[in-house]
Amino acid sequence: MQHADLVALIRDGIGAKGGEWADLGAGEGAFTLALADVAGPSAKITAIDRDSGALRRLREDLGRRFPATAIETVVADFTRPISLADFDGVVMANSLHFVRDKRPVLESVREMLRPGGALIVVEYGADRGNPWVPHPFSYPTWERLSAEAGFERTRLLRTMPSRHLGSLYSSVTYRPVASSSVT
Numbered sequence: 218m219q220h221a222d223l224v225a226l227i228r229d230g231i232g233a234k235g236g237e238w239a240d241l242g243a244g245e246g247a248f249t250l251a252l253a254d255v256a257g258p259s260a261k262i263t264a265i266d267r268d269s270g271a272l273r274r275l276r277e278d279l280g281r282r283f284p285a286t287a288i289e290t291v292v293a294d295f296t297r298p299i300s301l302a303d304f305d306g307v308v309m310a311n312s313l314h315f316v317r318d319k320r321p322v323l324e325s326v327r328e329m330l331r332p333g334g335a336l337i338v339v340e341y342g343a344d345r346g347n348p349w350v351p352h353p354f355s356y357p358t359w360e361r362l363s364a365e366a367g368f369e370r371t372r373l374l375r376t377m378p379s380r381h382l383g384s385l386y387s388s389v390t391y392r393p394v395a396s397s398s399v400t
């Protein structure tokens with residue numbers, strides 16, 4: 218996909234310029250670059266992945282293409298506790314489909330957000346996986362999963378055709394401002 222396609226997928230989920238954002242499962246940073254583009258140079262971005270080599274390449278690319286954006290990289294497994302909090306937004310693009318039991322991960326992502334913070338998810342529009350995309354979830358499934366994990370106001374942003382599994386969608390959902398009753 219082209220950079221412009223990645224920007225189009227996430228743009229409407231990013232309310233204002235700036236803020237502190239995390240890209241969870243950032244890989245080599247295709248969506249981190251889109252995030253830097255949309256959120257602008259006043260944003261601070263933390264890119265998290267368990268692959269340190271991918272994060273090294275991400276830093277080089279981001280430094281070259283968006284030198285004014287503050288970037289931090291963190292090598293971590295997002296299925297384990299991560300002591301980061303108060304993000305205005307988190308992006309998870311093509312990374313949550315590696316997790317079979319998504320609810321505990323989603324609950325810890327919810328706690329990484331400030332109240333009212335946004336979670337943008339980009340995923341394949343399928344509920345049946347393959348060896349490369351083991352546990353995908355369609356948008357209707359995502360509406361249910363996000364609500365069960367205590368998010369609110371979930372909405373579909375974009376859909377795009379994809380060579381893999383037919384289509385891709387992007388969605389935004391929010392940590393409630395009042396503390397959630399789901400624990």
Ligand SMILES: C[S@@+](CC[C@H](N)C(=O)[O-])C[C@H]1O[C@@H](n2cnc3c(N)ncnc32)[C@H](O)[C@@H]1O
Nearest residue numbers: 242243244247266267294295296310311312315
């Ligand atoms: C398909 S790549 C997507 C990369 C990027 N978000 C994108 O869309 O271009 C999935 C990434 O998620 C990372 N990942 C998968 N499970 C993870 C976990 N439990 N903790 C941290 N990173 C994980 C992988 O290392 C890989 O870089």
